[in-house]
Amino acid sequence: MSATLCATPEEAVAGIEDGSTVLIGGFGMAGMPVELIGALIDQGAADLTVVSNNAGNGDTGLAALLARGRVRKVICSFPRQHDSWVFDGLYRDGKIELELVPQGNLAERMRAAGAGIGAFFSPTGFGTPLAEGKETREIDGRTYVLEHPIKGDVALIGAHRADRMGNLVYRKTARNFGPVMATAATTVVAQVAEIVEVGDLDPETVVTPSIYVDRVVAV
């Protein structure tokens, strides 16, 4: 169904349930859906599993969500940053679970969820602690680890522009995890800088087709 245009971030995140798996776009702050995360904090869903490349910066955005104790588990590639003190503290205190995933496997596992792939053999991580306990296989002389899809109940992503159907374009390296997360969640919510009329986006340049987008809000 065509995307719903929401008037506010609050409306855009309505109905997210306790225990949900939430995919959150962004690489550092680029592409981070800051207003949607703020609305999720106000909305109150708890016991969340958050899938995101990083685990929050400073005291705002994802870090603020973690600080409220709303997140049970983080699945990410790079939690440790110079300003990741909120995550660091929770992790050291044993108050948050971490599944550390190499960045490419993180992206590809979400792609698999979106593309209907049941599992795939990745060369990344073979022979390292991050592949411990996973099935391995040698194929054509190379060694691989079997990786499974990561599917979200909700994805919160940041894009540059949407048309009123929900087609999305991104801007520079803020694109990062947005397109793949948009394919991998049951409900996909995009915040954008601008919503334009249908027909105003060149069909050759659409990065996320409207089929993947459920709710759009301009911030």
Add this chain to the structure above:
Amino acid sequence: MSATLCATPEEAVAGIEDGSTVLIGGFGMAGMPVELIGALIDQGAADLTVVSNNAGNGDTGLAALLARGRVRKVICSFPRQHDSWVFDGLYRDGKIELELVPQGNLAERMRAAGAGIGAFFSPTGFGTPLAEGKETREIDGRTYVLEHPIKGDVALIGAHRADRMGNLVYRKTARNFGPVMATAATTVVAQVAEIVEVGDLDPETVVTPSIYVDRVVAV
């Protein structure tokens, strides 16, 4: 290395060896690199395995390559068309080998080759004759077939525009197999309608980045 700009299709297909696996873009005629196929016919490589969605139309292009007896095996999803008499005749006479692959598995197997995935579990084809002899697995209550990459020695594709570095954009549904084939072959040759200066393509709209393209020729 940056793409080589070739003066002629002949130059663009130089060096293709007997016994090569050649990925050929196009869905029917849309995106079909007709001039490159013509040059390949003149170039003379034989005993080829051709991977393409269809198996040739009429008496030109891929059909002409087949008619010359240069192709040992075709890997495709849809050989039978109203004008596929060349393939039909060779197949009925036992003069060409056919590996029939569902179209989505064909695309995904080339994507796997390009993306360094060793193998993947696809739901497509499970329980059908096209999955016979293949490994299967139930994952999360759904049944899958293990599919392996298809890698080309050469890809011949048609695109709309290239810049002088080899970045490519396509046009409408002529895009089809071009982008995925460009990732899946050792040597990628693109014919385009126009070569523009570096900087003339909007970096947000590049579909095939220059890293994937080895030779470009304007036709």
Add this chain to the structure above:
Amino acid sequence: MSLSKQEMAAVVARDIPPGAFVNLGIGQPVLVADHLPEGSGVVLHTENGMLNMGPAAGDQVDPDLTNAGKQPVTELPGSSYFDSAASFAMMRGGHLDVCVLGAFQVSARGDLANWHTGEPDAIPAVGGAMDLAIGAKSVFVMMTLFARDGSAKLVPACTYPLTGVGCVDRVYTDLATFDLSPGGVVVRETFGISIDELAGRLDVPLEPPAK
């Protein structure tokens, strides 16, 4: 009266929700597009890499813009183009709401046979049929209920090579529409034939329409 092809297409079109993302298979299913109501907001997908495909092209043919049957088509405002790997990821990943396919046979438990008659000298061709069969949220089949030789096409088990296993949700035919539910084959609607007569001509147990 049994339904004509156009009438069958109209029955299918009526059941497609407004705003749905839909793939119409090659052949008869394409007719469904003509019966979608104005302003339905239904978005058509074509496997060769496009969403929001428009009607067949008239005099202005663009060779770079075709449907899955390689016929020239048009684009509507809000369309998008993507490559074949992305297009089939969309199909396989369960993002299409409905696909409508033709069939040689459908079994009572939803197995589909629509790509190969099994004749030894036939040139096999599968295209995107197997991906569509297992990919869409709802898989509709549209076919005559009986073949030219009088044999039923809704069968206890397919004798033709399968396209997909247990994948068909609903079967639209010229004589009746059926839901293939876990509880059995439910007749939704009949056209010029009684359920008893239908039951007599088919080899699968039929459930009456839900009240």
Add this chain to the structure above:
Amino acid sequence: MSLSKQEMAAVVARDIPPGAFVNLGIGQPVLVADHLPEGSGVVLHTENGMLNMGPAAGDQVDPDLTNAGKQPVTELPGSSYFDSAASFAMMRGGHLDVCVLGAFQVSARGDLANWHTGEPDAIPAVGGAMDLAIGAKSVFVMMTLFARDGSAKLVPACTYPLTGVGCVDRVYTDLATFDLSPGGVVVRETFGISIDELAGRLDVPLEPPAK
């Protein structure tokens, strides 16, 4: 004289072929960019989704344009943007010619340890290190040969948790450059130290430079 960081970066830069597609890891490897000759045509990849990345941004910072270290950068003519799945497909698929990585340890057979010291209270973080380690056609490591405590970082077997197995092709250090070949560790070049002295301080057998 042993090499400074900038001198090491210059040695690495000298060995990068003109026109190569290259990923420079976070930290010291980033310095290599400053030593690529004008007109080298080297195209830099950043894992967060860009080819032909330009130098660090000056006063004109665009928050939507960063490198893998989240620092503001610029774009060069002929650049392209793509999403993370596409970016890592490019890395994993072997399309990059060279990547240059920092390391805690490298083993004689090319195992790499660069993501985790193994200390129990360290917050683990891997990012794209494991994908880079196994993906590029040539994997170069750039590091000091000895840690601050004097222990060698080119070792018979890594004691830190691994990033990748048998993946390193060449090691650039402040004291020497090594090729990790199937035949053993070959010294390519030394800087202010003799091969004998080097051999005395390392626990791995060294082969002399090829003539």
